[in-house]
Amino acid sequence: MSEPMPLKHRRIVLGLSGGIACYKAAELARELVKAGASVQVVMTEAAEAFITPVTMQALSGHAVYTSQWDAREGNNMAHINLTREADAVMVAPASADFIAKIAHGTADDLLSLLCLARPRERCALLLAPAMNREMWSHPATQRNVAQVRDDGALVLGPGSGDQACGETGDGRMLEALELRDELIAGLQPQHLAGKRVLVTAGPTFEAIDPVRGITNLSSGKMGFAIARAAREAGAQVTLVAGPVALPTPRHVQRIDVQSAQQMHDAVVPIAAAHDVFVATAAVADWRPATFAQRKIKKDGSKTTPVFELTENPDILAAVARLPDRPYCVGFAAETDDLARNAREKLARKNVPLIVGNLGPATFGRDDNALLLVDAQGERQLASADKLTLARELVREIAERLATVAQRAS
Numbered sequence: 001m002s003e004p005m006p007l008k009h010r011r012i013v014l015g016l017s018g019g020i021a022c023y024k025a026a027e028l029a030r031e032l033v034k035a036g037a038s039v040q041v042v043m044t045e046a047a048e049a050f051i052t053p054v055t056m057q058a059l060s061g062h063a064v065y066t067s068q069w070d071a072r073e074g075n076n077m078a079h080i081n082l083t084r085e086a087d088a089v090m091v092a093p094a095s096a097d098f099i100a101k102i103a104h105g106t107a108d109d110l111l112s113l114l115c116l117a118r119p120r121e122r123c124a125l126l127l128a129p130a131m132n133r134e135m136w137s138h139p140a141t142q143r144n145v146a147q148v149r150d151d152g153a154l155v156l157g158p159g160s161g162d163q164a165c166g167e168t169g170d171g172r173m174l175e176a177l178e179l180r181d182e183l184i185a186g187l188q189p190q191h192l193a194g195k196r197v198l199v200t201a202g203p204t205f206e207a208i209d210p211v212r213g214i215t216n217l218s219s220g221k222m223g224f225a226i227a228r229a230a231r232e233a234g235a236q237v238t239l240v241a242g243p244v245a246l247p248t249p250r251h252v253q254r255i256d257v258q259s260a261q262q263m264h265d266a267v268v269p270i271a272a273a274h275d276v277f278v279a280t281a282a283v284a285d286w287r288p289a290t291f292a293q294r295k296i297k298k299d300g301s302k303t304t305p306v307f308e309l310t311e312n313p314d315i316l317a318a319v320a321r322l323p324d325r326p327y328c329v330g331f332a333a334e335t336d337d338l339a340r341n342a343r344e345k346l347a348r349k350n351v352p353l354i355v356g357n358l359g360p361a362t363f364g365r366d367d368n369a370l371l372l373v374d375a376q377g378e379r380q381l382a383s384a385d386k387l388t389l390a391r392e393l394v395r396e397i398a399e400r401l402a403t404v405a406q407r408a409s
């Protein structure tokens with residue numbers, strides 16, 4: 001599901017303030033560079049006590065800045081120059097002291113100064129707090145965190161767990177990969193800010209007996225990518241997942257189910273509380289009519305068991321029938337004649353948008369190609385990794401949602 005070079009052409013100022021978690025900043029710098037970013041490291045004097053600028057220079061490929069009096073800049077104004085081309089400043093670790101400075105607009109060293117001097121409308125500030133749990137929970141720190149949030153900074157984490165000091169609690173800096181993903185998310189356009197999105201993903205499992213069942217080859221990757229992309233676009237996301245072993249996208253609320261009936265029962269009661277419903281799951285159309293309480297065994301006779309099937313509830317149609325239904329997007333996984341099948345499904349399910357894809361070409365794979373079919377026509381999203389396609393689809397959904405809202409007003 002990973003997209004190639006998600007931070008290509010991005011310029012990031014990576015700030016380090018004084019804390020033990022500076023050791024994680026080395027790995028973070030590597031991950032950002034690996035993701036394609038150009039990384040300029042700036043360190044406070046205290047950060048230099050924890051990790052050397054040599055390490056950070058070697059990993060980022062750029063000489064590190066530590067002082068506002070650095071004469072390398074022609075105009076001697078590193079605090080201005082460093083953020084004029086930057087997409088974001090990420091401070092990781094952000095010490096309690098550093099957050100206090102940002103909250104108050106104190107600017108007595110290069111890193112705090114450049115945060116204050118950055119062009120706020122196009123250069124995001126992301127802070128990854130890292131400190132002892134008592135420092136984190138102190139009312140002064142909490143006041144400062146609330147203030148920096150209010151001023152537009154994104155506060156990432158902190159996580160919880162064992163701390164370098166030997167205590168356990170809140171205040172651990174997020175891991176390098178988590179911070180990389182938060183940065184990628186923070187740079188996405190907020191097409192769905194304030195919206196609530198419900199996504200289904202994966203296959204369903206229709207039990208025959210306690211150890212066997214009917215399922216399909218859906219991996220859940222497309223639905224999980226859509227949940228992640230919607231969240232990145234600013235939505236509050238609920239993901240109802242069939243049996244898959246994929247990690248939950250960050251900040252997404254996940255509900256695990258097995259069967260089509262369970263998915264139906266999880267989705268329908270909450271659907272109307274959402275603005276958008278994306279039915280990506282490959283829901284089994286039929287299930288065994290009866291469930292054998294014990295494993296069906298070979299009994300030595302030549303008769304093979306015969307299973308009667310019964311139809312499962314149609315989740316998309318059930319949501320589309322709700323009086324205050326969300327904007328419904330259905331997926332059609334076909335083996336042939338994609339456009340015709342997708343258009344047929346559009347009419348049959350009475351939904352505004354159907355996304356067609358070829359089952360055998362997408363199940364289990366990291367890439368896909370999508371065909372968007374609605375009343376206006378068709379649009380092909382060319383083959384790409386599933387996250388890239390999911391972001392594109394989210395943008396398309398947001399555009400349609402805005403049109404619907406415009407018409408309604």
Ligand SMILES: Cc1cc2nc3c(=O)[nH]c(=O)nc-3n(C[C@H](O)[C@H](O)[C@H](O)COP(=O)(O)O)c2cc1C
Pocket residue numbers: 016017018019020021044045046047094095096097098130131132135
């Ligand atoms: C060994 C040691 C570990 C420290 N770890 C942290 C830490 O994890 N988080 C934090 O906020 N401060 C920590 N501090 C305190 C900061 O380094 C101190 O407040 C410093 O003034 C921060 O400066 P800066 O914000 O300019 O980088 C630690 C201090 C020492 C001596």
